[in-house]
Amino acid sequence: MARAIWTGVITFGLVTVPVGLFTATEDHTVHFHQLQRGTSDRIRNRRVNERTGEEVGSDDIVKGFEAGEGEYVVVEPDELDDIAPGRSRTIDISDFVGLDEIEPVYFARTYYLAPRGKEYLKVYELLRTALEKADKAGIATFVMRSKQYLTAVRAEDKVLVLQTLHWADEVRDPEKELPELPSGRAGRGRELDMAVQLVGALTSPWDPARYRDTYQEKVRELVRAKAEGQEITPAAEPPRATNVVDLMDVLRGSVERARSGSRSGSRSSPETGDRPAPGTRGKSSPETGDKSASRAGSKPASRGPAPRTGNRSASGSASRSAPGSGSRPRGKSELHRLSKAELYRRAADEGLPGRSKMSRDQLVDALSGGGRRRKKKAAA
Secondary structure, X not given: OOOOOEEEEEEEOOEEEEEEEEEOOOOOOOOOOOEOOOOXXXXXXXXXXXXXXXXXXXXXXXXXXXXXXXXXXXXXXXXXXXXXXXHHOEEEEEEEEEHHHOOHHHEXXXXXXXXXXXXXXXXXXXXXXXXXXXXXXXXXXXXXOOEEEEEEEEEEOOEEEEEEEOOHHHOOOHHHHOOOOOOOOOOOHHHHHHHHHHHHHOOOOOOHHHOOOHHHHHHHHHHHHHHOOOOOOOOOOOOOOOOHHHHHHHHHHHHHHHHHHHHHOXXXXXXXXXXXXXXXXXXXXXXXOOHHHHHOOOOOOOOOOOOOOOOOOOOXXXXXXXXXXXXXXXXHHHHOOOOHHXXXXXXXXXXXXXXXXXXXXXXXXXXXXXXXXXXXXXXX
């Protein structure tokens, strides 16, 4: 059972819920020890007094701010806690915003919020359900480990998720920081049309399980091979940059390979090699040009860039029609024309269980009745 890394209360209006904060992700990086070359002697980092050269225990170390040359203002940990808003124990939601209003660059780390006791489950679930139905995120601040965080609190299935955000002055302006950026819209005519076709041919539903950290796998292979005295094979060189003169030919070849790879069930690329592709690849989809629908189409456990609750639809009135409306498409062919966000909203309207973990094809199958028929058949 995981342990909370922070405990306190979450507030919205006059409502207060005691909660614990839990890490939502884990690191699978291969870690190495530092050794002196030619030996098996470990290298240790120690806290040493630079004047005396003597090691100092953690209890005797305090924070100091340099006010002048050689002059420091000493601050104790308790003094930092005393000035923290809410005594460092409050996540205070000040307002609610649409998730699509937060640019992905602002999202940092992801945590789970859990109620601290069965007696708080009802109020906790009330906040979670309200956020889910409104498709909003609560913006709040809180203090942890002597640092204040700006956060977005949003709803997932059965749990509240807290994501730390970068402050506005921490996000760099790309036009000021980057050496080269296009001065105008790149590409035109046939080149742009072909690039859009390539995006469409490579479009598929978001499924995080399809991707893995191949670099860490290779690090483990390297360690195993060296331990067994095997020869190390270096990785292939990265592909060359595309020549502008050959751009149209490269685009056309990319589209043909993507479509043929979709038909054969796999596709290769210079960067990744052969990899399986879902059966939906290579088919045209309303998702391709729909920014809000593509960003809202799934509910990942941790945000990289802009996690979404998946309840927002870019199409508007079609997805907001009442459950059971005669205008709602039911056949698979008609459902396939809808984006995943629209399919998800229909699934939510009908109370379809497990919808957040379904792919686009699974949503189509379930909404058309195929999933329910199979469950009934299995139960019989």
